[in-house]
Amino acid sequence: MKKNLSYLLAIVGAFTLYSCETEIKTNAEYKDITVVYGLLNPNESNHYIKITKAFLGEGNANDLANNSANFNYADGELDVRIDEYNANSTFVRSFSLSRTVNEIPKDDGVFSNTDNVLYKFVEPSLKKDYSYKLNIVNKTLGKEITSETKIANDPSLTNLNQITKLKLVNSSGSYLNHDFNIRTGANSGKVKVNLIFSYANHFTDTAIQPEVKTVKISLGEQKTTTTEGGDILVFTLNGANFFSALTNSISASVPNLNYRRINNCVLEVISAGVDLATYISVNEPSTSITQNKPEFTNLTNALGVFSSRNIKNIYTASSGFNATNPSTENLNGFDNDGQTNFDNDTKEKILTMGLNFCDPFNTSTYAPRCVDVISNWNTFNP
Template identity: 30%
Template sequence: MKSWLFSLLIISGLAFSFSSCETDFDTTTEYKDITVVYGILDQKSDTQFIKINKAYLSETDVLTYAANPDSNQYINDLEVKIEEFSDQGNLLDSHILEKTTVTNKEAGQFYYPDQIVYFWKPDSPIDVDYIYLGDNLVDSALIWFDEEHTYKLSITNPASGKVIASETNLVKEFRITYPSVQRTIKFLKNDNSSKTFSWNDADNAGKYEFELRFNFRELLTTGEERSRYIVLSKASVDASNNTSEYEVYYKDLNFYSTCENLIPYDDQAAEDQVSQRFTGLVEVLVRAAEENLSLYMEVNEPSTSIIQEKPQFSNVDNGIGIFSSRYYEKRLIELDDPTKNELINNEDPNYKFVY
């Protein structure tokens, strides 16, 4: 009985996994040279990564093959480039990717800790996205790509002459519309009210992921300071052609129950190392996945059906995998004084907030 085993590495810095394009792949054919590609362009990252692996068909124990780098990686160097085209279809630039080795892959069935990736560092940013707290500038993010351009990936294997190709649009800029310019946010402890968070539609986006975080600092008994955050809420929202703005709701009461459940460490020994905690900013984070990435995520979600066979998706010609893009926006808000006081005056001795 032959078994297919594909290896894809989702690099931690890329992790926003989001499948069908016209590119078909027949898993019943004999193995020759199946190239597996994973690459997500991130407009706010100064380094772009492309992971290129091999898929293989084996008569023997697939786990033995999975643990062998030679079964998953191309031994010879590949020629990898990303070409940049204008909205009129004119070639503007060609970027050659370099090969490097990441050394922090966690232990598992596939080979570790070293894996080969290809990377490209754009020469210079084209814009800056400024992040404000009220009217005060508190952060910024450099923009490295022109959202009007199309990016085409080409991978050539000199040993075989095989060429693998794909292309992607970029998710265009969008904005978090609420909260807008307000400086503080209040969570009412004994109230059933909800907060609304919203953002406008982004061209070329197929899915949005909303995340609400609470940042804080810890002072340890050693005198060291440590930054932490907890996730208050997460939501996945599909893009719609009929929607110009998206909303999610968060109940005020959930803020306090989530803090009580997640801030003190489960390990009492770890909690005993914390002498004080200090409140930080609430972070509203919205990530947008390009349409092909959204489809890829959908097809690769765990099945809830009794039918385990799921359709394959790839937008990679002469290979399988995904080449797409993502974009994110964030907004920072400070807790108001009454909310801070609720945390400071909490009766749980493990809370330890002093500000």
């Protein structure tokens, strides 16, 4: 009986306690938490910084995320600038960033994409030996956010002269691999390499412009051993993987397709700045049983990362790989003479994969000759 009474008193006490408070507050008092993502690319002119705020509120989280006012700062609320300093740490100039809305569309997702707010400045020639300091001032709260980054310098292909034509299969049909030796640039923490295979769809209706398409084939990524640059990282293009990627990415049947023409490929080398490489590494899936991961940000009074990313394309010509885009070929990889940087065995393999590729020289016994529907490949740039 005494035991039952104790249970009863506990239950009554609980109801009495909660009856004093008609509304339970589940959220702590709001605190402004700024989240910043910015990557400067020395090979681009337009530079964007994403600045949002973490939010917390009563109600359904999806409904809150669907309202962009919950995570975007209001127009005029932030003052954003980037200061440039030379190699001697002497101030050179400032860039004032303007607030843009939907200049770059946001993909669909949980968060509202009605207003994609980015902060932008234009500079076609960021100096690769300079430092750039980010300064964000929340004029409403009097809060200042700062960060600093150096620019990831250009990588280079050290075996450029040894590469003439890509040979990924031999005359007997055996697949071959191809190595690219990349020398890292200064201020780089990680390098990723892709081979971009380019081709053009031509249609039976000549009123339809040819359509340039690409297949991106990853050669992997590697961390650098020094931030000073000069590492030699070897990336291997696997011949079997190359042809599998074409088979899996290129549809054999396209409405009104007449034929496809092979273009030159491009080697895309992406160098992550040191802090960006650290941020990526910290946020990789944990292999620990506890799943504990350290937090990393290089911003004061904010979360996220402000760093650099160098995207360098090593263009290709019919004679092989070149450090700069040849004047006789445009950025889409069209070659005026119909040549490509694939050797004959590799090209013959592509022509016989059943993907409707044509032969510009009528040398293949399996593929039809290309009949160009435009007279000047060099000026065609859709």
